[in-house]
Structure formats: C-alpha cells, structure tokens
Amino acid sequence: MNIWLSLLLIIVLFLVSLLGVQSPQLFGVVIPYAAIAIFILGIVYRIVKWARSPVPFRWPTTAGQQKSLPWIKANNLESPHNTWGVIGRMFLEILLFRSLFRNTKVELRDGSRILYGSEKFLWLGAMVFHWCFLIIILRHFRFFTEPVIEFVHWLQAVDGLFAISVPTFYISSILIVLALLYLFARRIINPQVRYISLFTDYFALFLLLAIAISGIWMRHFDKVDIVKVKELALGLVAFSPTVPDGIGVIFYIHLFFVSVLLVYFPFSKLMHMGGIFFSPTRNLANTNRVKRHINPWNPDVKIHTYEEYEDDFRDLMKSVGLPLDKEK
Amino acid sequence: MAGEKREQPVTIEDISHKPPKKGWMDTTADFRKGTYCYSGGEKFVKYLDLPFPREWKSYDDDWKLPENWQEIIFEGMRERLDKYRSFRVFMDICVRCGACADKCHFFIGSGDPKNMPVLRAELLRAVYRRNFTLAGKLMGKMAGARELTVPVLKEWFYYFFQCTECRRCSVYCPYGIDTCEITMMARELLSLVGLGINWIIEPVANCFRTGNHLGIQPHAFKDSIEFAVDEVEELTGIKVDAPINKKGAEILFVAPSADYFGEPHYYTLLGYLMLFHEIGLDYTWSTYASEGGNFGLFHSHEMIKRLNNKIYHEAKRLGVKWILGGECGHMWRVLHQYMDTMNGPADFLEVPVSPVTGTRFDHAQSTKMVHICEFTSDLIKNDKLDLDPSRNDHWNVTFHDSCNTSRAMGLLEEPRYVIKNTCNNFHEMPENTIKEHTFCCGSGSGLGTDENMEMRLRGGLPRANAAKFVREKFGVNVVSCICAIDKATLPPLFEYWIPGMEVAGVHEFVGNALNIKGQSERKTDLRGEPLNDGEVEEEIVEEGGKVDV
Numbered sequence: 086m087n088i089w090l091s092l093l094l095i096i097v098l099f100l101v102s103l104l105g106v107q108s109p110q111l112f113g114v115v116i117p118y119a120a121i122a123i124f125i126l127g128i129v130y131r132i133v134k135w136a137r138s139p140v141p142f143r144w145p146t147t148a149g150q151q152k153s154l155p156w157i158k159a160n161n162l163e164s165p166h167n168t169w170g171v172i173g174r175m176f177l178e179i180l181l182f183r184s185l186f187r188n189t190k191v192e193l194r195d196g197s198r199i200l201y202g203s204e205k206f207l208w209l210g211a212m213v214f215h216w217c218f219l220i221i222i223l224r225h226f227r228f229f230t231e232p233v234i235e236f237v238h239w240l241q242a243v244d245g246l247f248a249i250s251v252p253t254f255y256i257s258s259i260l261i262v263l264a265l266l267y268l269f270a271r272r273i274i275n276p277q278v279r280y281i282s283l284f285t286d287y288f289a290l291f292l293l294l295a296i297a298i299s300g301i302w303m304r305h306f307d308k309v310d311i312v313k314v315k316e317l318a319l320g321l322v323a324f325s326p327t328v329p330d331g332i333g334v335i336f337y338i339h340l341f342f343v344s345v346l347l348v349y350f351p352f353s354k355l356m357h358m359g360g361i362f363f364s365p366t367r368n369l370a371n372t373n374r375v376k377r378h379i380n381p382w383n384p385d386v387k388i389h390t391y392e393e394y395e396d397d398f399r400d401l402m403k404s405v406g407l408p409l410d411k412e413k
Numbered sequence: 414m415a416g417e418k419r420e421q422p423v424t425i426e427d428i429s430h431k432p433p434k435k436g437w438m439d440t441t442a443d444f445r446k447g448t449y450c451y452s453g454g455e456k457f458v459k460y461l462d463l464p465f466p467r468e469w470k471s472y473d474d475d476w477k478l479p480e481n482w483q484e485i486i487f488e489g490m491r492e493r494l495d496k497y498r499s500f501r502v503f504m505d506i507c508v509r510c511g512a513c514a515d516k517c518h519f520f521i522g523s524g525d526p527k528n529m530p531v532l533r534a535e536l537l538r539a540v541y542r543r544n545f546t547l548a549g550k551l552m553g554k555m556a557g558a559r560e561l562t563v564p565v566l567k568e569w570f571y572y573f574f575q576c577t578e579c580r581r582c583s584v585y586c587p588y589g590i591d592t593c594e595i596t597m598m599a600r601e602l603l604s605l606v607g608l609g610i611n612w613i614i615e616p617v618a619n620c621f622r623t624g625n626h627l628g629i630q631p632h633a634f635k636d637s638i639e640f641a642v643d644e645v646e647e648l649t650g651i652k653v654d655a656p657i658n659k660k661g662a663e664i665l666f667v668a669p670s671a672d673y674f675g676e677p678h679y680y681t682l683l684g685y686l687m688l689f690h691e692i693g694l695d696y697t698w699s700t701y702a703s704e705g706g707n708f709g710l711f712h713s714h715e716m717i718k719r720l721n722n723k724i725y726h727e728a729k730r731l732g733v734k735w736i737l738g739g740e741c742g743h744m745w746r747v748l749h750q751y752m753d754t755m756n757g758p759a760d761f762l763e764v765p766v767s768p769v770t771g772t773r774f775d776h777a778q779s780t781k782m783v784h785i786c787e788f789t790s791d792l793i794k795n796d797k798l799d800l801d802p803s804r805n806d807h808w809n810v811t812f813h814d815s816c817n818t819s820r821a822m823g824l825l826e827e828p829r830y831v832i833k834n835t836c837n838n839f840h841e842m843p844e845n846t847i848k849e850h851t852f853c854c855g856s857g858s859g860l861g862t863d864e865n866m867e868m869r870l871r872g873g874l875p876r877a878n879a880a881k882f883v884r885e886k887f888g889v890n891v892v893s894c895i896c897a898i899d900k901a902t903l904p905p906l907f908e909y910w911i912p913g914m915e916v917a918g919v920h921e922f923v924g925n926a927l928n929i930k931g932q933s934e935r936k937t938d939l940r941g942e943p944l945n946d947g948e949v950e951e952e953i954v955e956e957g958g959k960v961d962v
Contacts (some may be wrong), residue, residue, distance in 0.1 A: 090555070131505070138498040141714075144750040144821060146583045146591060148849035149825030153776045153787050156794060157830070163849070164823035178587070185587040186514075189845055191515040196426035199521065199878045203844035207512060212589070215560075220613045276472040278511035280432035283557040285548075286509055350586045352548050357588055360506030366589035371823055374780035386715050387792060388464065388722045389621050391730050394701050397622065398631050406779050407700060408658050 088273065091288035095295055101261055105337025110335045113317055114326040120344035127351025128359065135363045141376035146366040165370045180185070182211055207271065214264035217257040218293075220244060221300075228318040250305065258301050265294050283338055285353060292346055299339040309333040423522075423870045423909075425878075428517065429515065432526040438539070438554065441564045442527075444472045445742045447867030450574050450860060453614035458607065460618045461716075465607025471570070476563075482606045483561055487544055488791065489605045493598055494545065500598050504541045507531060509710035512894050513582035513592070519575055522871030527572050530582035530592040536568055537599050566608075573599040574610055575868060577857035578711070578816040579816035584621050584849050596858075601713045613859035620720050625670035625704035627666035632701045637673040645686050648941075650933030653690035658731070660699035663768060665728045666696045668739030669706040669897035672918075678900045680738055680939040681918030684927075688789065688920065691929050692769045692797065698739065702727035705744040706897060711859035712753075717756040721747055725756050725783075735765035736782040740918050742815030743857065745784060749822045753780040765812035770795040784818075786827040786895060789923060793834045797927040803836045804935060804944055808915075808922070809838040811889045813876065813903070814851035815896035828895050836924040840887040846879035870909050877910035884911060891915040893922065903917075 105112035140201045149163025162177065164232035177183035190204035223240055245253035269290045272282050303309055313329035314336060320326040349355070362368065393404065395410055402409055433440070440760060449471050453473055458466035469477050477486065489580055494501045513530040520528040539559035542549030549558030560566060578593035603609060616626035617879060623630055623634075628638070638655050646652045656662060669683070672678045678826025689696055702723045709716030738748055753759065757797060762781040765774040772791045774783045793799050818824040826850050833839055845850050856865075883889040893904060898914055907914040925938050937943050 100911075122905050135498055135502055137503075138495055140498050141496065144594075146580055146589060146820055147823035148584050148820070149823060151776070152826045153827065154772070154791055154794070154825070157790075157826045160823070164952065178589075182583055182587055184589065185510075187585050187850075189516075189585075191430070191521055193425055193428060193430070196424070198876055198882075199425075200956065201843070207510065210708040211510070248696050276431050277514045277526065277529060278509070280437065281509045281511060281514070281529065283509065284555045285557060289660050297641055318860075326533055331699045344535055352546070354506065354508045359510050361588050362504050363498060363502045364506075364589040366583050366591045373753065374777040374782065375775070377757050377779045380754050383755065384715065384718075386719045386722075388726075391701050391723070391726060394624065398700075401630055401632045402700070404795075405633055405635050407635060408660070 086280060087284040088287050091284050094288060097292045098342065099295070100308075100337065102338040102341035103334060105341055106332075106334040107370075109328045109332070109337070112341055113328045114321070116344045117321060117340060118326075120161055120347040126349035127348075128356070131351055132359055132363075135360070139381045140365055140369070140377075141382065142343075142367045143373055144365065145369040145371050147371050151371055156337055166372055167370060171370050175368055177360070179361055182208055182215075185211055198310060206267070210267040210271070212259050214268065217261035217264065218398040220257045221255075221261065221297075224257070228315050229322050231315075231319055252304060254305065254315055258297070258304075261297050262294065262301070265290055265297065269294070289349075289353065289355060292342060292349065294341065296342045296346060299335060299342060303333070303335045303339055307333060307335045309336045315407050414736040416903045420533070422443050423874075425865060425874070428522065428871075429524045431524070432491070437532055438559055439525060442568045444571065445867075447830050448865065449571055449868075450610035450612055450862055450865050453609035453611045454959060456621075457611070458609070458616035461614070461621060463607070463609075463614075463773055463805075464605060467605075470611075471612065472546075476567075476608065478566075478606055479945060482566075483555045486561065486566075486602050488589050490545070493601065493686065497594075497598070499591070499594050499869045503534070503595055504538055506547075506588050506786070507534065507538065508588075509535075510578060510587065511589075512585050516582045516589065516960040517592075518579070518581070518875045519853055519872045521867065522855070522874035525867070527568070528575060530576075530590075531664070533572050534590065534595045535570060537595055540565065553637055554586065560942060566606075568601075569599055570603055570608055570725070572948065573603065573858060577816070577853045577855065577860055577872065579853035579857060580820040581816065581850070581853065581912055584820060585918050587953070588902050596649065596713070597710075597860055600711070604938055609840050610859065610862075612862035612865075613708050613711045616859075617712055617716055618721065620704050620708065624701045624723060626706060627670045627676065629703065630672060631700035631703075634666055634673070634698075638698060641679070641686055642944075645683055645690075645693055646937060647934065648683070649687065650930050651687075651690065651929050651931060655686055655689075658699055658701070658773050660731050661733075662695050662697035662731065663734050664696040665724075665731060665733040665736045666698055666739070667702050667705040667724060667736060669744055670704045670742035671706075671897040672739055672741075675901055676920070677904070677916055677940075678918060680921040682902070684918065684920030684922070684924030684938045685739065685785070686928060687924045687927055688792075688798075689863055691927055692792065694768065697731060697733070699727045699731065701933055703742050705738050705748070706746040707744060708859055709744050711749055711825050713762075717747055717751055721752050724748075724752065725759055728759070728781075729761050731760075735777075737765075737785060737788060738782055738898070739751055739785050739928070740895040744897070744900060745824070746821040748780065748782050752782070767791055769797050773890055784824060784827065786824065786831055786919060790827045790830040791806045794820070795829065800835055800923075800926040800930055802835050802926050804925045805922050806838070807834040807942070807944070808891045808917070809840070809887065809889045809921070809939070810836045810893050811840050811842050811880065811883050811887075812847070812881070812916075812919075813842070813854075813894040813899060815834055815894055815899055816851060816853050816857060818895060819849055819851050824895075828893075830924060831834070831919050832893060837920040840883050842879040842883050842888055846875065850881065852876040854896075854899045854906060856906075857898050861902045863884035866905075868908060873906035874900070874910065877906055880907065883909045884914060887933075890912075891917050893917045893919055895919050928953075 148163040149160030152159035152166035543558035548556040583591035619628035632880040852875040
C-alpha cells in the first residue's frame with residue numbers, strides 16, 4: 086500500500102513536471118529558487134532546533150576498551166578518550182559507516198542454535214549510494230562554474246574511466262541506480278524491513294531513483310542542449326537568471342524532481358545527514374570520570390539526607406553499636 | 414523459577430521472526446501472562462511524592478488515568494525535547510534501515526516485531542510526528558504519525574517495560590540512536606501519569622528510605638556483614654575486619670545490596686572481604702550508602718539523582734579520600750556517566766591512589782570513584798597478591814560482559830585480566846556475543862521480576878545459547894560476571910535453557926585464589942565445596958603466572 090501510494094505520488098510529480106517546458110520561467114527559475122531557499126532555511130531551522138536543546142549528560146556508547154590503567158591498551162576510536170579519538174570515530178562513522186559495517190544477521194538453526202552471520206550488503210549498498218550521490222553532486226559543478234574548477238575535470242576523468250559510449254557513461258550513474266534498486270529491493274524482500282517501512286521510506290527512494298534516471302536519460306538518450314543548460318545554471322548562480330529557449334522537457338523533469346528533493350529534505354528523515362553530527366552516543370568522549378560534564382539545567386531534587394536517615398533509624402543503629410552523629 | 418506456570422514452555426522452534434500481516438499501527442499490546450510486569454504499588458508512588466498514586470493493575474482495562482493525561486504527556490514530551498538533544502535528534506533522524514532489528518535479545522527470543530528497537534522507538538516517534546512535526550500534522554498516517562490513544566499508551570507501557578536499556582542496538586545503528594535513551598524518556602512520560610511497575614518503584618522507595626533496594630535497615634546490614642566475616646573465618650581461619658560507618662577511613666566502599674543478601678552474590682562479598690583484609694585496606698562500609706545500584710535509572714533522571722546523592726553525601730560525612738565500587742552493571746552506568754554531572758563536583762575528595770601500589774587512578778580524577786576490577790587488576794599487575802589459581806580448577810570459566818560496563822563504560826579487559834590470573838581455565842563465548850556485542854541477561858532495567866518470567870527467558874535466550882555453545886565446545890561450567898542483576902537473574906535463565914551452568918562474580922575467584930597470610934589450610938572453596946575433586950577435562954589453556962592482556 087505504502088509502496089503504491091508513494092509510486093503514485095512520484096507519477097503525479099512527473100506529470101506536473103511535464104508542464105515545465107510550457108512555463109520555463111516557473112520551472113526553471115521560480116521553483117528552483119524557492120526550493121533552494123526552503124532547503125537552506127529548513128536545514129538551518131532543524132539544526133538550530135537540535136543545537137538549542139542542551140546535552141545534559143555525557144553518555145557515549147562505548148564499543149571498545151576504556152582508558153584506565155596505563156598497561157591496558159585503550160581503544161581511542163571505539164571508546165574515545167580525547168578529542169582526536171572523537172574526531173576519528175566521527176570520521177569513520179560519517180565517511181565509512183563504521184557502525185553499519187558491524188551488521189550481523191541472526192539465524193535460528195536446527196531449532197537449537199542461534200547464529201550471527203556477517204551481513205555487509207546493507208553497508209555496501211549504503212556506501213555505494215552515498216558516495217555516488219556525493220560524486221554526482223560534485224560532478225554537477227561543471228554546470229555552476231565557469232571556467233570549470235579543476236577538481237571536477239579530475240573527478241569526471243576518474244568516474245568515466247570505462248569510456249563506453251559517447252558521451253561517456255559514468256560509473257557513479259550506474260552504481261547509484263543499482264544501489265537504490267538494492268535498497269528498495271531490500272525494503273520489500275526482507276520481511277522485517279518491509280514491516281517497518283513507511284510511505285516516506287519508499288517515497289525517498291523513488292524520488293532519488295527518479296532523479297537519477299531522468300538525469301541518465303537526459304545525458305544519454307534524450308539529449309538536451311548542454312550549452313543552454315549551463316547558461317541557465319550560471320544565471321541562477323549569478324542571481325541574474327535567463328531562460329534560454331529550447332531546452333528539452335526531460336531537463337525540466339530532472340530539475341523538478343531535484344527541487345522536490347530539496348524541499349522535502351529538511352522535513353524528512355533525510356536530515357540524518359546533519360543529525361549524525363549531533364548524535365551524543367558517537368560525538369562525545371568517554372572521559373566521564375576524568376572531567377566533569379556540566380548539565381545546564383541540573384535540577385534540585387528531594388533527597389533523603391544522612392541526618393534524616395539517622396533520625397529514622399537512630400534506635401536501631403544504637404542497639405547494634407553503630408556510630409551515630411547525634412545521640413538523640 | 415516463575416511463580417506462575419506458563420501456558421506453554423518457551424522453545425527455540427516456536428520462535429518466528431516473520432512479522433504478521435497486519436501493519437504495526439493496527440495492532441495492540443497483548444498483556445499475556447508472563448510477558449508483562451505488575452503495576453507500581455500506590456504506597457510507594459505516594460512515598461516518593463510522584464504524581465497520581467492510585468490502585469490499578471497492568472492487565473485492567475481501565476487504568477484510571479487522569480482526565481487530561483494526553484495533555485500531560487504532550488507537555489512532558491515538549492519539555493524533554495527542549496532539555497535533551499538526544500531525544501530530539503533520535504526522534505528525527507531514524508531512516509528505518511532495520512540494522513537494529515535483529516540485534517535486540519527480546520526480538521531474537523520472541524519474534525514480536527515491536528521488540529525490534531526501531532519499532533519500539535517508532536511507538537514514541539509516531540506520536541511525536543503527529544504532535545510535533547509539520548509533516549505528521551498535515552499528512553497523518555502517511556507521514557508515519559499516530560494519535561496518542563489509550564491502546565497506544567498501553568503499548569508504550571508494555572514495550573518500554575520490555576526493553577532492558579542494554580544499548581546493544583545503539584552499537585549497530587549507523588547514527589548511534591540509543592533505544593535506552595528513548596525507553597528512559599518513555600518511562601518518564603509514563604510516570605507523569607502515574608504508570609510504572611512495582612519491581613522498579615518498590616526498590617526505589619526502599620532505597621530512598623533505607624539506603625538500599627532491599628530495604629535492609631542498618632542493624633540488619635551490620636548483621637549480614639558480620640555473618641560474612643564469620644564465614645570468612647570459617648573458610649580461612651582469619652578474622653577479617655569490616656568497618657561500618659567509620660569516620661576518617663581512607664576509602665568508602667559501595668557495593669550493590671544484593672552482594673550482602675543474594676546468592677551467588679554473597680561469594681563475591683566474601684572475596685571482597687578477604688582481599689581488603691589481605692592488602693590491609695583502610696576502608697569502610699556504609700549503612701546509609703548501602704547500595705551502589707540505582708533503580709532510579711530505570712525510572713527517571715530525577716530519581717537517579719535522588720538515589721545517587723547519598724554516595725557523595727556519605728563520602729563527605731565520613732571524610733574519606735575516595736570511593737571504591739563493587740561489581741554491578743547499571744550501578745556503574747550511573748557512577749560513570751551520571752554521578753559527577755548530577756551530584757558533583759566531588760571537590761572534597763582526592764584523586765584516587767591505590768594505597769598498596771601507589772598507582773594514581775587518573776582516569777577517575779574527577780569522579781573519584783574506582784571500579785573494583787580496575788583496583789584489583791592493578792594489584793595483580795604489581796604483584797601484590799599471592800594467588801593460587803589452582804583453587805579455581807574446578808571452574809571452567811567464561812565471562813559475560815554486562816551491558817552497562819561494556820557499552821556505557823568500556824570496562825572490558827580489567828575483569829578478564831583478573832579472571833585469567835585467578836583461574837586456569839578460561840574460554841570466551843563467540844565474539845558476536847561478548848564485549849561491545851554482549852547480550853543482556855534479559856532481566857535488566859527493573860524487569861527481573863517473576864511475573865515477567867516468560868519474557869525474561871525469551872530475552873535471555875541469546876546469552877544462554879552462547880553459554881551453551883562454550884559448554885559444549887570447551888566444557889565451560891560457570892558464567893562469571895560483574896553485575897548484581899546478572900547474578901540474580903542468570904541462574905533461573907540457565908536453569909531453564911542450560912541446566913547445571915553456574916554463575917559467579919569475578920571476586921569470588923579472587924577469594925578462592927587468594928592466599929591470606931596466616932590462613933589455615935583451605936579445604937573448600939567459598940561455596941563450601943571441597944577442593945581438588947572437581948576435574949576439568951579441558952586442557953589448561955593459560956598456565957600459572959601472570960597473563961597479560
């Protein structure tokens with residue numbers, strides 16, 4: 086049900102985007118500007134909201150040996166004991182998905198044994214998708230810069246290493262589609278993941294697929310005038326947008342899906358991109374007993390003092406000869 | 414074992430990890446006997462000045478909720494979203510990748526999809542989306558939002574008291590989302606409308622009044638310690654000194670109360686007493702701080718602070734220099750991650766220094782509290798103990814990391830070092846079940862009560878199964894641990910899944926192995942079992958001497 090609904094929504098969005106070629110001003114300028122504005126403001130809003138809630142306690146998840154006695158080898162990456170350790174841990178988490186790499190799969194065998202098999206496909210799928218996505222975004226800078234920054238040339242050369250077809254088919258284009266298809270397939274094939282999946286989970290995957298496929302389609306099958314596209318892109322960047330005539334409909338489809346993604350991003354789970362930086366189980370050092378962590382709202386609470394305790398039990402304590410602060 | 418008979422025995426064959434056809438938003442909690450905990454007693458709620466004390470039962474239809482209960486919960490959520498970044502971030506960023514799904518011992522043992530950490534959290538998240546996010550307000554169910562109704566509240570109660578706050582899922586989560594934190598928030602919200610379980614609220618009330626969960630009063634505390642002193646004398650011929658409430662002692666020693674009242678905890682206590690005597694430690698017990706454990710952790714942040722306060726309070730009153738803590742899991746989560754922030758700074762104490770080895774425990778320089786395994790491994794490393802590991806030869810040992818000391822502290826090698834130097838036979842359980850991957854006993858966080866036995870057996874299955882594996886492979890006959898809840902709840906768990914497997918504290922091995930100056934011939938171990946007749950078929954893996962980590 087959720088799958089069909091989200092697919093339906095993508096089709097509706099597609100139909101809307103077909104209007105793009107009729108009103109290029111709206112779809113080429115107004116919507117992209119609005120989308121970027123919502124994207125930036127939305128992200129800022131979300132991050133400010135997170136940042137304004139304090140971190141009252143320091144409780145990293147420790148996944149390795151603490152630093153205690155000097156002769157016991159401490160694990161600074163899995164149980165960081167200084168800022169470098171935290172940076173290293175975050176680096177591994179953000180760039181290499183360290184935690185996902187631990188993934189296992191439980192199997193109940195012969196009705197008596199529980200096995201934990203290594204399960205790296207989710208990690209692989211996630212890595213391929215996210216890295217390809219990043220590379221593709223960076224590749225797009227050739228539309229936004231003139232002269233094109235050197236780095237992008239370099240990236241294109243590597244990404245297009247297997248020079249099949251003209252224009253060159255980028256490795257990342259193929260891989261991102263495969264990774265998204267894998268993530269989608271996993272969502273419907275794995276019964277547990279299917280059970281937890283919401284409409285929004287499918288929608289995000291379909292939207293990204295729509296962007297990827299429309300982009301590939303435009304580059305290889307229904308080619309558009311790339312010079313005009315760049316003219317539009319540079320105009321947008323320079324805040325003096327001009328809309329050249331005659332850019333094909335596929336371009337507007339692609340751009341519209343990207344705009345939808347930008348608008349959707351700050352209000353969705355896609356914010357995990359920013360959230361990981363704020364995750365207290367990962368971004369705090371395991372230095373609790375070394376340095377006091379301050380809770381800005383540390384409340385006063387009702388306690389039972391020793392004096393009250395002694396008042397409660399004075400006779401009993403006296404009867405067995407326990408020392409007392411006050412005899413009566 | 415369980416006070417009530419289960420309808421059917423729990424078997425691995427019967428567990429199915431396949432979710433039902435019906436979506437999770439359309440199912441409700443089934444309060445099946447053996448799978449939930451009893452409601453918190455009115456008098457304890459009242460004693461602690463908590464809201465809405467009343468008589469109600471978990472299985473009743475009518476929970477006698479206050480009229481504006483939804484408002485109270487929404488207000489409580491708003492307050493916590495503003496106070497805890499963790500809560501806000503964890504509500505927002507889950508992508509439902511499902512990496513956590515089969516990491517939870519309750520899911521592995523029950524197959525109930527709402528025991529997948531992701532769905533447990535979604536129970537709260539769906540209500541958050543409905544009331545605190547634009548998408549949820551506009552799009553409702555499509556955006557994964559859900560109305561907070563009585564059945565949803567009942568699900569909260571059922572499933573958030575079916576999480577042991579073990580943090581295993583948070584190790585695997587790509588964003589480090591910690592279900593423990595989410596469960597803590599949910600339990601606080603439930604408490605706002607007077608919902609809680611008795612196995613938590615009664616120990617908390619006891620602890621607040623008497624200083625310990627079991628409600629042991631000072632004279633009885635003294636009695637148990639003296640009894641243990643006599644026991645040590647019987648075993649070794651040595652009368653050890655065990656001062657109580659002694660002002661001016663160098664060190665305050667705090668242990669979980671089960672150590673002086675429960676079994677097999679008790680043998681750990683004997684181990685402590687023998688060790689402290691042998692090294693001539695100038696220390697004191699306290700009747701007021703007679704509990705290191707803190708069931709407040711399973712109730713609310715406020716309650717953690719209310720119960721924890723006594724430790725620094727007592728250290729100050731007695732004028733000690735620093736504090737030493739016994740074997741306990743959640744106790745150490747509080748001491749390591751909360752105490753200093755909540756009740757510090759402990760500027761009236763000194764940086765802990767071992768009076769025997771001179772080692773300065775710099776890693777505890779602010780909190781001023783050292784774990785007994787850190788303390789003892791330092792003694793062994795510096796050759797201060799005369800150990801005869803052969804007195805543990807009847808044990809073939811494995812070590813079960815408790816959730817909190819591993820995932821909320823990183824205390825992994827210290828206890829292993831102590832075990833390897835006091836026992837000749839040691840084997841690890843499979844690597845996916847130890848250290849940061851360790852499995853909960855299934856009864857932590859206040860769920861270790863008899864009426865919840867079916868769920869405990871299910872939740873404890875992964876741990877029991879790993880222990881069974883090393884028994885079959887290496888002949889392991891004892892699971893050692895440094896957690897009072899483990900010591901209380903692993904025995905019934907093993908009795909069900911792997912009868913004959915024993916449970917022991919690490920300092921029980923220390924007590925067995927330790928030669929005390931002037932001791933009489935040691936004929937039995939601390940349990941009174943005759944020595945030298947237990948044969949271990951396995952070859953001795955690490956022989957004699959010190960074993961380095």
